[in-house]
Amino acid sequence: MKSSFRYQVLITFALLGFSLVNTAFAQNPYDKFRERRYSNEGYLSEADEMKLGDQVHAEVLKQMRLVQDPTINNYVTSIGRKLARNSLRPNIPWQFYVVDDKSVNAFATLGGKVYVHTGLLAVTQNEAQLASVLGHEIGHIVGRHGLENVKRANKYGTLAGIAQIAGAVLGGRTGASIGELAGNLIAGGYLMKHSRDAEREADYLGLYELDRSGYNTAGMVQMFETLAQISQSQPNSVGSILASHPPAAERAQNTRREIGDYLKGTDARGILNTNDYNRIKGSTPMPADKPRRVRPRG
Ligand SMILES: [Zn+2]
Known part of the structure; x- marks a missing residue:
């Protein structure tokens, strides 16, 4: 009797231990990004990235209409x-x-x-949601994801007629040929x-930008939940x-997982909304959207 009880206790602890280990070690999808360091090494130099970015912007202007309202x-x-x-x-120089x-996009x-x-602005409900989208897009540029795409497109020869882009210097190119490259990249x-x-x-990097900027x-x-509903x-419209x-x-x-594992409590403090946001949206602030300001942390 006594030994069977001891046996049961042992099994209970073994199972409990197993489930604790299981919870603790289930893979956090962001773990692989945690130690990553970012630079332009292996890609276009920063100066050339800027140059190509300007040309791509010229292409964007041909295809899209930008809002001219300085307030927005x-x-x-x-x-x-x-x-x-x-x-x-x-x-x-961030721009x-x-x-x-009308499409929900960034x-x-x-x-x-x-x-x-x-x-996209239209479907957000507070400034922190808008900031999370901008943070994600900033994350793409921090992660050199566009540069990686330029490199890959060049490697597989998909950028027909344009040789040696990645790792090469754009300096010797004429404005027209950089423009052609930008056009191909967009098209x-x-x-x-x-x-x-x-x-x-980009989500991972964006989340930390949000937190370091003092946002909730x-x-x-909330933004991802909204996007899930819309899709x-x-x-x-997406x-x-x-x-x-x-x-x-x-x-x-x-x-949610990252906040729970590494940023506990940051979803209960920081700026969720501002009067500026409400003015821009032209909507009456909802009680839940009242600004809650705290001093941004390091
Ligand atoms: Zn993205």
Whole structure:
């Protein structure tokens, strides 16, 4: 009797131990990004990345209409620059643009250029949600994901007629041939089509930018939940770029997991919303959206 009890206790502890170990060691999808260091090594030099980014911007202007309202532009820029200052690439000339387009979309190209559609602004409900999208796009530029795409497109010869782009210097090129390259990058859709892991990495980097900028990290979870709802109810309104990301429900779950594992409590403090956001949206602030300011941490 006594030994069978001891046996039961042993089994109970063994099972308990197993489940604890299981919970503790279940893979956090962001672990692979944790020790990563970022630079332009192996890619275009930073100066050439800027040059190509400018040409790509000229192509974007041919295809899209940008919002000219300085109030909206300055507002988005101020959030973007705050996040960029708190990113792992604070020292490039970051530029933020609002694209006049109903689709729920945002994208980043090269050299600190980030674009957000009015359709995305429209579905956000507070500043932290908007910041989480900008943070994600900044993450693509920190992670050199556009540069990686340029390199890959060149390697597989998909950029027909344009040799030796990646790792080469653009300096010897004429403006026209850089323009041609930029045109091909946009037309072929190479630049903004990232792997799912690159998307996860941008989410990971964006989450930490959000936190370091003093935002409430719940905003990012809310944003992914909103995107998950929209991709169910109005799949056609979601831009192709967002649609190619990992499912929004998974992104919400990854963010919750990271907050639980490493950023505990950051979803209960920090800035969720501001009066500036409400003014821009032209909506009456909801009680839950009242600004909650704390001093940004390191
Ligand atoms: Zn992305």
